[in-house]
Amino acid sequence: MSTAVLDRDPSAASPTPTSPAPGVSFARILDAEWTKIRTVRSTVWSLIAMVTVSVGGTALVCWGAASELASDESNEPVGAFLTWGLLFGQIAALVLGILVASSEYSSGMIRTTLAAVPRRGSVLVAKAAVLAGVLLVLGVATTLASYLAGNFFLDREGIGFALDDPGVLRTIVGGGLYLAMLGVFGLALGTLIRHTAGAVTVGIAVIFVVGNLIGLVPGVVGEWLEKLMPGNAGQMVAVVEWFDPDALDPWVGFAVFSAETLVLLAIAGLLFSRRDA
Amino acid sequence: MxxxxxxxxxxxxxxxxxxxxxxxxxxxxxxxxxxxxxxxxxxxxxxxxxxxxxxxxxxxxxxxxxxxxxxxxxxxxxxxxxxxxxxxxxxxxxxxxxxxxxxxxxxxxxxxxxxxxxxxxxxxxxxxxxxxxxxxxxxxxxxxxxxxxxxxxxxxxxxxxxxxxxxxxxxxxxxxxxxxxxxxxxxxxxxxxxxxxxxxxxxxxxxxxxxxxxxxRNSTSYVHVRSPHGSELAERLVAHGWRVEPADDGALAVHDAAPEQVGDVAGAAGLYLHELRNVQASLEDAFMRLTADSVEYQAGVPGAATTTADTSAEFAAAAA
Structure with missing residues (x-):
């Protein structure tokens, strides 16, 4: 990065001669975005909500359902319950992603951000990277804790899963990946819509409402639309077993969801670069 | 820069x-x-x-x-x-x-x-x-x-x-x-x-x-004059080459003239005056005049474009 030479009267020389060359670099944008995300309470609250709802929800359901699942009449996929709380905990990841973009618009801070870093594409990529990193780490912790809590109750009924049972490790890592990608999905929505309430409404509608209703479209079209909806496709990687036998293979589903998210992010980036801030 | x-x-x-x-x-x-x-x-x-x-x-x-x-x-x-x-x-x-x-x-x-x-x-x-x-x-x-x-x-x-x-x-x-x-x-x-x-x-x-x-340039003064014969007085003042603008409630604002000159014109024509005073224009007034023009055009006065051009020319001339 080249040094910015201030072409002006020496009497106005800097009171603080700066040692490292000043200037914007991608590493510095990342550092700035990391500083931003860790210095607001909404981040902390969103993450606390994500962890507690996911883990608490899983523990609650497994505690309540374990004995019935263990009975002979049950043909429910037991593995689907190990990360059951994620169904609701994921809303926090979505909202956090939305807030990373929309709160800059509601506060007017986007202008300060773009005055400091006019390279808009880099700003969006840095936001996505920081957000995904935070959510990946806490997401894996969430799914691990969720598994441990849920499995505690299943184990007591003799229907528990070991860490090396098929799909368990994949679920723990995949849950983190899914939450990270969902956050980026929210970031793209927030950047597109620039309004917290609007983006949250659209996000929840797309992930939950439309995802559940679109199967009503008759025939094979409805079947495929249901499989390919972002939430439905992405969640497969975050469960050990699934309720829907027609669903996509976990990694295929996650790849579909990732592609959908990156397309949305690219559209958001394009508009972000063109629109007035 | x-x-x-x-x-x-x-x-x-x-x-x-x-x-x-x-x-x-x-x-x-x-x-x-x-x-x-x-x-x-x-x-x-x-x-x-x-x-x-x-x-x-x-x-x-x-x-x-x-x-x-x-x-x-x-x-x-x-x-x-x-x-x-x-x-x-x-x-x-x-x-x-x-x-x-x-x-x-x-x-x-x-x-x-x-x-x-x-x-x-x-x-x-x-x-x-x-x-x-x-x-x-x-x-x-x-x-x-x-x-x-x-x-x-x-x-x-x-x-x-x-x-x-x-x-x-x-x-x-x-x-x-x-x-x-x-x-x-x-x-x-x-x-x-x-x-x-x-x-x-x-x-x-x-x-x-x-x-x-x-x-x-803008700290100039003008003469505020009120007369029951406003329009007739205005004609005579304009004939002397002074710029006359209508002011509030029928009064006139006369530019480039002294109060005694305005009074003399009225007296010579036998027109009554109810008020005659010198007004020192403030910078705020000068700014208001400038921008009042632009606000006027905003309201959609016919021929606004040409008038705006005139105003710009006037200011360009004044600035020169």
């Missing part, structure tokens, strides 16, 4: 900024004056690369804003009092900005001291008063020690102490050789702060002049 050439911003059918040219030079405070909605903020946002011009260009030190490798070292801006996330502390707000441009952490403490926010630097800025928010915005503008500074309505909503503080700061920044561009809708504020004046109305530059010239 800020240079705008043919700078234009259109929103649909509305032209907010209409092909303006101007230069803001270092070592002086350049006032950017216009009524609300004249295009000041839009222009400033285009300088900062926040809004994309519909046509034309604007550069800071010869480059478009987005092409500067270290923008905060080049230009500091106070765009709006609340371009800040209220949930973040003042210190952390300045910290992320500093990190983005590779500015050392100690500079954050320096600017916090400079604007007098040390005691509240670790408090969330959402609870700040307007004045404190403004100080934080100024700390952010000074963070990279830039050679160009841009302040959009810096005294808005401030108490007298705050206004004086900002005024002194702005003057001292220019005295250090920096380029300082300050917008305001208050002529009186500009008269106290600016060395150079750019007046904008309805998206067009109405005047671009040295402040002293503007003051001396």
């Amino acid at each position: 800020i240079t705008a050439q043919g700078l234009t911003k259109r929103y649909g059918d509305t032209t907010a900024v209409d092909s303006i040219d101007f230069t803001v030079r270092p070592g002086a405070v350049t006032g950017f004056l216009g009524p609300n909605g004249a295009g000041k903020s839009t222009t400033m946002r285009m300088v900062m690369g926040l809004d994309r011009p519909s046509a034309g260009s604007v550069t800071v030190n010869g480059r478009a804003y987005r092409d500067h490798p270290a923008p905060l070292h080049e230009i500091g801006a106070l765009l709006e009092a609340k371009a800040i996330h209220g949930g973040r502390t003042a210190y952390n707000h300045l910290l992320w900005m500093a990190k983005s441009n590779g500015i050392p952490r100690r500079r954050v403490d320096e600017v916090i001291d400079l604007v007098g926010l040390s005691e509240v630097a670790r408090k969330r800025s959402g609870g700040f008063s307007l004045g404190m928010g403004q100080r934080l915005g100024i700390a952010a503008a000074l963070l990279g020690d830039p050679g160009v500074l841009l302040f959009d309505e810096p005294v808005n909503g401030l108490d007298p102490d705050g206004i004086r503080w900002i005024r002194t700061l702005i003057r001292s920044l220019a005295a250090e050789g920096r380029t300082v561009f300050v917008s305001s809708h208050l002529m009186s504020e500009m008269a106290l702060t600016a060395d150079h004046l750019i007046v904008i109305g309805r998206g067009q530059i109405l005047a671009d002049t040295d402040m002293n010239d503007f003051i001396s």
